[in-house]
Amino acid sequence: MIMMRAVMSLYEEAKLRVRVHHGSVLSLLLFAMAVGMVTEAAKEGLMNEILYADDLVLTSDTVENLRKIFRKWN
Secondary structure, three states: OHHHHHHHHHOOOOOOOOOOOOOOOHHHHHHHHHHHHHHOOOOOOOOOEEEEOOEEEEOOOOHHHHHHHHHHHO
8 A cells, every 4th residue: 555655646746748649550560560570589488578669577586597588688
């Protein structure tokens, strides 16, 4: 509960701006497909990495294994 309040407090004074991007809806699909193809060789499975848009999260039980996964991605 304390953690939720802490996170919520980060957004109390937040402001939002929406920009309209003109372009093809197909470009999002093509981007996702291209990223999938480029990263396919480095993927080991969803238990080790989460790839979303341009963000990557790597997880492991040990530091050494995390280093190994990171080197493979790098």
